[in-house]
Amino acid sequence: MAGEPGGPAQVVLTATIARRYYLDGRSKVEIADEFGLSRFKVARILDTARQSGLVRIEIRHEGEIDVDLSARLRDRFGLQHAIVLDTPDDDAASLRDHLGRAAAQLLAEVITPQDVLGLAWARAVSAMARALPPLPGTPVVQLTGAMSLPGGPDTSVDVVREVASASGGAAHVFYAPFTVPDAATARALRQQPEVARAFAHLPAVTKAVAGVGLWAPGLSVLHDALPEDDRAALVRLGVCADVSGVFLSADGEPVTTQLSERMIGISAEEMRAIPEVITIPYGVAKALAVRASLLSGLVGGIVTHAALASAVLEE
Amino acid sequence: MAGEPGGPAQVVLTATIARRYYLDGRSKVEIADEFGLSRFKVARILDTARQSGLVRIEIRHEGEIDVDLSARLRDRFGLQHAIVLDTPDDDAASLRDHLGRAAAQLLAEVITPQDVLGLAWARAVSAMARALPPLPGTPVVQLTGAMSLPGGPDTSVDVVREVASASGGAAHVFYAPFTVPDAATARALRQQPEVARAFAHLPAVTKAVAGVGLWAPGLSVLHDALPEDDRAALVRLGVCADVSGVFLSADGEPVTTQLSERMIGISAEEMRAIPEVITIPYGVAKALAVRASLLSGLVGGIVTHAALASAVLEE
DNA sequence: CCTCTGCGCGCTCAGATGAGCAGGAGGGGT
DNA sequence: ACCCCTCCTGCTCATCTGAGCGCGCAGAGG
Numbered sequence: 056m057a058g059e060p061g062g063p064a065q066v067v068l069t070a071t072i073a074r075r076y077y078l079d080g081r082s083k084v085e086i087a088d089e090f091g092l093s094r095f096k097v098a099r100i101l102d103t104a105r106q107s108g109l110v111r112i113e114i115r116h117e118g119e120i121d122v123d124l125s126a127r128l129r130d131r132f133g134l135q136h137a138i139v140l141d142t143p144d145d146d147a148a149s150l151r152d153h154l155g156r157a158a159a160q161l162l163a164e165v166i167t168p169q170d171v172l173g174l175a176w177a178r179a180v181s182a183m184a185r186a187l188p189p190l191p192g193t194p195v196v197q198l199t200g201a202m203s204l205p206g207g208p209d210t211s212v213d214v215v216r217e218v219a220s221a222s223g224g225a226a227h228v229f230y231a232p233f234t235v236p237d238a239a240t241a242r243a244l245r246q247q248p249e250v251a252r253a254f255a256h257l258p259a260v261t262k263a264v265a266g267v268g269l270w271a272p273g274l275s276v277l278h279d280a281l282p283e284d285d286r287a288a289l290v291r292l293g294v295c296a297d298v299s300g301v302f303l304s305a306d307g308e309p310v311t312t313q314l315s316e317r318m319i320g321i322s323a324e325e326m327r328a329i330p331e332v333i334t335i336p337y338g339v340a341k342a343l344a345v346r347a348s349l350l351s352g353l354v355g356g357i358v359t360h361a362a363l364a365s366a367v368l369e370e
Numbered sequence: 371m372a373g374e375p376g377g378p379a380q381v382v383l384t385a386t387i388a389r390r391y392y393l394d395g396r397s398k399v400e401i402a403d404e405f406g407l408s409r410f411k412v413a414r415i416l417d418t419a420r421q422s423g424l425v426r427i428e429i430r431h432e433g434e435i436d437v438d439l440s441a442r443l444r445d446r447f448g449l450q451h452a453i454v455l456d457t458p459d460d461d462a463a464s465l466r467d468h469l470g471r472a473a474a475q476l477l478a479e480v481i482t483p484q485d486v487l488g489l490a491w492a493r494a495v496s497a498m499a500r501a502l503p504p505l506p507g508t509p510v511v512q513l514t515g516a517m518s519l520p521g522g523p524d525t526s527v528d529v530v531r532e533v534a535s536a537s538g539g540a541a542h543v544f545y546a547p548f549t550v551p552d553a554a555t556a557r558a559l560r561q562q563p564e565v566a567r568a569f570a571h572l573p574a575v576t577k578a579v580a581g582v583g584l585w586a587p588g589l590s591v592l593h594d595a596l597p598e599d600d601r602a603a604l605v606r607l608g609v610c611a612d613v614s615g616v617f618l619s620a621d622g623e624p625v626t627t628q629l630s631e632r633m634i635g636i637s638a639e640e641m642r643a644i645p646e647v648i649t650i651p652y653g654v655a656k657a658l659a660v661r662a663s664l665l666s667g668l669v670g671g672i673v674t675h676a677a678l679a680s681a682v683l684e685e
Numbered sequence: 686c687c688t689c690t691g692c693g694c695g696c697t698c699a700g701a702t703g704a705g706c707a708g709g710a711g712g713g714g715t
Numbered sequence: 716a717c718c719c720c721t722c723c724t725g726c727t728c729a730t731c732t733g734a735g736c737g738c739g740c741a742g743a744g745g
Contacts, residue, residue: 062475062476062478063453063472063475063476063479064451064476064479064480065479066431066433066435066437067435067437067440067441067451067452070429070431070437070440070441071437071441074429074441077429078427082730082731083731083732084731084732093694093695093696094695094731094732095694095695095733096693096694096695098733099693099694104429108432109429109437110427110428110429111427111429111430112393112425112426112427113425113426114388114392114393114419114424114425114426115426116381116385116424117423118381120382122385122386122424126382126385126386126389129382129386136379136382138378138379138382157378160377160378161379163377164376164378164380165379397700397701397702398701399700399701399702408725408726409725410703410724410725411723411724411725413702413703414723414724
């Protein structure tokens with residue numbers, strides 16, 4: 056690699072020319088005139104300078120974003136946006152806050168006044184809402200019913216309201232549980248004016264933020280909220296991940312379940328119609344679910360941490 | 371410096387584009403097509419990437435050559451070649467060997483079969499001779515008479531012979547002391563056939579290697595070899611440096627001395643006629659003398675170490 | 686001695702690039 | 716509501732740049 060140039064004078068000349076070109080921004084023609092060389096000679100010297108490692112170009116970000124992992128994730132799964140934070144991930148709460156802040160910045164960056172924002176409930180979405188700067192009057196639509204999480208004060212409705220107040224836009228909310236015991240109740244709830252009105256805005260949603268869960272104990276709030284027979288039924292159907300209530304197999308295919316008829320929330324088809332769905336997953340254990348969500352094509356943006364991103368990228 | 375880009379998505383996009391451009395070598399047009407941007411936008415993104423420090427280009431040599439100091443020395447004094455070694459300089463002997471090797475490489479690099487090489491005596495020149503690779507038949511001319519240095523086995527003649535045997539060219543040598551007690555003796559010596567024959571080749575010399583001494587005790591072999599009244603006389607004339615017997619004031623002007631009439635060696639005019647004279651000074655104490663030698667315009671090449679180079683460059 | 690071969694050099698020409706400019710969107714002041 | 720100011724964007728055109736080509740020189744071999 057190194058040691059290419061013939062002798063010390065060559066080394067010094069090469070380094071000087073490299074400096075003029077790369078650091079002083081002179082053109083090769085100027086440099087050729089200055090040193091009495093042809094511009095081709097200068098070009099060849101610069102080539103050897105790069106090949107020999109005398110000129111080193113590195114791309115490195117000072118902040119907490121791992122640009123390399125981000126770009127790889129983005130390329131690998133054809134995403135619109137991928138943000139990987141290089142954050143210590145031992146403490147789930149602080150990790151969630153970090154990701155929430157980054158997601159808030161991302162959302163603020165990509166959203167336009169023409170957008171309609173959809174929000175599904177997830178703890179990371181709640182963290183994002185807290186960090187959100189003022190948005191340009193974007194309407195906010197609630198995508199899922201409420202889930203009772205012990206110790207969590209924010210409900211779906213609260214988060215949507217919070218974001219809408221940050222944006223100054225309308226908040227389309229409804230009060231209903233995420234899951235109910237039977238399909239008839241679900242149908243009835245969906246026909247309630249409040250719920251129907253909110254869901255009518257669903258086709259207009261252009262950007263959404265959702266959570267991702269691995270279908271296993273402790274890794275999906277929805278999973279843990281369901282009775283054992285429902286959990287097992289979905290396992291038998293090959294469910295690997297849920298994206299705010301949309302169930303996916305390990306290779307990212309949507310799985311049709313009877314449970315869906317008993318849920319008040321967005322369907323796979325409706326989610327697919329949303330141009331960009333952003334997820335904020337964390338925890339290496341969820342790698343399989345995250346990969347499923349990315350393979351599904353439902354998800355267009357992801358905000359996560361380095362360990363999980365690496366795990367997802369591994370074969 | 372950092373933190374220029376608007377948001378995380380912008381950071382990732384910028385980093386990805388920078389990677390494509392600087393590391394993958396894609397053109398801006400290709401990148402623009404790939405990301406659906408105009409090539410101008412790509413160019414601007416790349417500009418911000420460099421300004422923000424996300425792309426860092428550094429020029430650094432692995433070996434012992436300090437390319438930065440070398441180039442500064444070269445530019446500052448309009449030299450043809452400057453080689454500054456980043457070598458520990460606590461041990462004079464090993465430092466001399468290092469410089470000698472580097473000078474040998476430099477000489478081998480810049481010399482052509484058409485060149486005629488002149489050699490003045492100096493310890494560093496002797497070290498160079500030892501490290502010299504085969505040269506393309508260059509004739510070698512002795513420039514100065516011999517000096518008796520206690521403990522030094524090599525005389526001017528030996529060094530010239532050694533180099534000539536490495537080059538396979540003719541060795542134009544003579545046996546005569548550098549200084550004699552009176553002008554008449556010097557004139558007589560110069561007219562000796564052997565001496566005259568060697569000096570006849572002087573105008574043909576195209577490259578030479580010489581030593582530099584500071585006119586003070588212990589920093590110039592010539593100074594130390596002269597009686598006290600001669601030393602003092604030169605000090606009174608403002609002599610600061612000697613370049614293989616050519617005396618210079620602190621600002622690099624040649625100083626005419628009566629001593630010159632009593633010396634068998636090259637004159638200032640003859641030295642100025644040589645296209646490139648290379649010196650191999652070492653020791654920070656000689657900084658003033660080295661600066662004088664570089665200001666004089668007599669010297670076109672220098673091989674030295676970082677500490678001395680820095681000292682010379684300081685105002 | 687001549688010829689062959691490989692290498693370094695600079696040329697041509699098409700494509701890439703940069704500087705400067707004009708048009709348009711957004712934001713704030715009156 | 717209106718205007719001005721600024722920033723952002725993409726255009727034109729002149730210049731710069733890279734890929735490929737042919738020349739000439741040095742060294743090997745006949």
